[in-house]
Amino acid sequence: MIICVNLKKNKTKFKLYKMKLLKNIFTLLLTVLIMSCSSSDDNVEDLTGQTGDVILKFDNGVGDQDFIFETTYSKSNNESFKLTNLKYIISNIEFTDSEGNTFMYPSEDNVFIVDEEDANAAGEIWITLNDVNAADYVSVTFGVGIDQDRFALGADGQGDFLELASEKGMMWSWATGYKFVRFDGTYSNTTLEDEALNVHMGSVGTSLDNYREITLELPNSVIVREDTSPEIHIKADLEKVWDGITTATFEEGYNQVHTSETQTPVIANNVINMFEVHHVHND
């Protein structure tokens, strides 16, 4: 009998111990859960004097297709094209934060040539901006081409860019100025095959201003800090060059665009609207 009682006692003890253990485990689990849910301090950071890098990735495509040299893409009016040259000038990159403050990249360095020839394995052309003021930016603004102020600085005021532009075939003469975009290749339609296609749009001296700017909202804030280098992935849709705001038909003269006062503004307005921020990476 005594043994029996003892056994029972032990059993009860054991049960009690187990319940205690369980209780402890559940309490621990709950504590961890609650701890992991509590929000971190949202102190306002002091960003004065802090700068970081921002990378703009330009990714050329035609509609939903990645752009590849010598590949045929179709457009409106039964026309198709393939290109051997695809370049454009990007300048005056400016960021705006959530409070409306802006940061303009230093003017002398704020001009770039995006050349598909320079694309990496993923087909992206990177523009790296150093020493951008730390902030949470919500939009980016840039222009295609060279604005009149920059052109007015004269040949000497262009810095190294003049040489780069010449090397890349993005200049006519100094008097005529820069080619803002350069699309070379061939086009075909129902009757013609592989006819020359050369779209070289720019301003013409000071008489015709084809410089255009666009502001793109960022799908997520670009958080610039000392230790981050956020990336802005910009999709450029070549379809819009000819089937954008205005439809440009090769056979009607848009196969050769150079300094025409009527054709170049059409291309300029179409080109500036081919850009879209696909996504950003913050890390």
Add this chain to the structure above:
Amino acid sequence: MKDFQNIKKVTVLLLLLLLQSNITKACNKNPFCNNYKEYDFFCDLCSCSTSSGSLGFGTLSNKNFIGIRYVYQNFESKNGIFDNSPITKEHFNTYQLWAQIPLSENFFVSANLPYQNLKRIGIDGNETIKGLGDISIVGWYKLIFYKKQKDQPILADKEASGHSLKFGLGVKLPTGKFEEELSDNINPGFQVGTGSFDGVFSLGYSYRKSKYGVNTLLSYYLKGENKNQYQFGNQFSYNANFYGVFSTKKMGIMPFIGVSGDVYNQITQYNETINDTNGSVLSASLGSELAVDKFVFGTSYSVPLRQHLFGDNVRSKQQLSVYINYAL
């Protein structure tokens, strides 16, 4: 795949050895012969958000066990923003030490300690990350329903109705390393760990007859923010499996067929949600378990029926798991 093949070899070998050594043993020494208890499924919580957490955590007959499991999953991720952007192939190998330990008649704890070996084969070369994954611990309370007793004396043992419910509450710990730069990838699941404390809430229902049974489990994962201010989206997982029981004197075989799925919320980074990071996947699975003596050998294979992951930029191809458990 090599890992998988090796495991397969080992499994087959072990299986043969065991069959030989146990074949002569009397059935009454085998606790599994006539005593299939239940099929326990819960989400494996192994690799990160893309891995279908609902992949059957299948263990039959032995409610409590310690075992090892190997899970192979592969994905195809679009490496770019266009329809014809190149595809990166991803192979996720996960090795798990897992256990289910009883605390009392109605309480038990399950734990999972994963080791990850993840590989990407892309246009710009291969990339491998490996290491300890996120350990998870879930405490369970099991509610067994009994048949109503009318004419039985009060002291008689209650007869189980076959229906049972279980409630789980657990955590996933940030024991796996989260690498911020990897979050650039199209497949954000290419991480050894989430870097966060996550909560797990589960509700399971089971019904078992002598020759077949059904298991269902619903789980919700409350994902915490990690130190990189990166937070995987909360996840809802579900699965339902139907199994049959075929037993001989020496062993038991339990084939099963089921469906499982996951629904993911968007990822949050720096307090902003990121587009195209939510999604869902619905899979069909097929598998079987073999119980011999105190060992259970299991395998399951699952393929997605319908999926929409990360803006359709990531496609889950298949999942395969192989495990060996030892009854405690």
